[in-house]
Amino acid sequence: MDQRTYNQYCATARTLDLVGERWTLLLVRELLTGPKRFGDLQKSLRGMGTGLLAARMKHLEREGLARKITLPPPARTPAYALTEAGEELGPAVLALARWGTKWAMGERRESETFHPGWAVLGMEAYFDAEAAGGVRAVYEFRVGDEVFHVRVDDGAIEALHGPAQHPDAVVEADEAAFAALAEGRSNLADAIEEGAFSVSGDRQALNRLPRLFRRPSAADRHPPAP
Known part of the structure; x- marks a missing residue:
């Protein structure tokens, strides 16, 4: 062909x-x-x-x-x-993810599948490098049967599938709670406080975690009629 x-x-x-x-x-x-x-x-x-x-x-x-x-x-x-x-191609894919979060996501449709593993790249797309200045920590996420981890190193990030060797903190959630986070119906700080996410490990690293990732606010692509 x-x-x-x-x-x-x-x-x-x-x-x-x-x-x-x-x-x-x-x-x-x-x-x-x-x-x-x-x-x-x-x-x-x-x-x-x-x-x-x-x-x-x-x-x-x-x-x-x-x-x-x-x-x-x-x-x-x-x-x-x-x-x-x-x-x-990584920066281009991340830019598309950030654009899509703001301008294309909206509510999840009934026909749409959701895979927690897709959040691995989303963590990089939502990463706030300025807020992560001076932060060095490894976070492991366990969502359903998916495991991935994020390594933060003074404003830089690496997100990978699989468990971390020596995580500073571990975050666990079921797929429903994680999907709510991805859809913007909850935020990480509230999910942890309300118990939708269970956490363990270094308390200082956990306290910093919600500040390290900022999901763009959704916006309407269609301007209001004049």
């Missing part, structure tokens, strides 16, 4: 030639938080057929955005990881 192209000598058009097809940028989103096996990608992107997933991954490999690797012990299984070029 011939690759679709805008046939424009423009950096934006050339980029969309590479990642503008349906599902492609979401695959990049998944791989930005670390290598994934084919089955991991299927689980996160329910609704994407096996054949289409295989085709999209071949496209990303062919275009130099992803590569096949073997996970280290004890897994030792084939997986996909982003190349340097793929990793550099």
Whole structure:
């Protein structure tokens, strides 16, 4: 199948030639938080057929955005990881997430799935680097059967799937409570205070946590009629 192209000598058009097809940028989103096996990608992107997933991954490999690797012990299984070029799409994906939170999210539709693992990248999108100046802490989040962690280091952040080796603080919640947070129906400080999230670990690190992440306020894309 011939690759679709805008046939424009423009950096934006050339980029969309590479990642503008349906599902492609979401695959990049998944791989930005670390290598994934084919089955991991299927689980996160329910609704994407096996054949289409295989085709999209071949496209990303062919275009130099992803590569096949073997996970280290004890897994030792084939997986996909982003190349340097793929990793550099990270700021663009985060910018889309921030824009979408403000201008596109709204209320969750009945037909929409929610995967707690998607919050891994959301943590980076909502991160307030200024508030994190001088903060060094590792936070582990356990949501349903998902585990991910965030490492904050003096205004910088790294968010990854999987448990942390030595977390300073651990936050646990069920999917419903976490979905409410993602939808903006609650905030982290209130969720902890009300017991929707259970926390343990260093008290100072926990007290700082709500200040480190700021969800953009939703706005209406449609201006009021004059």
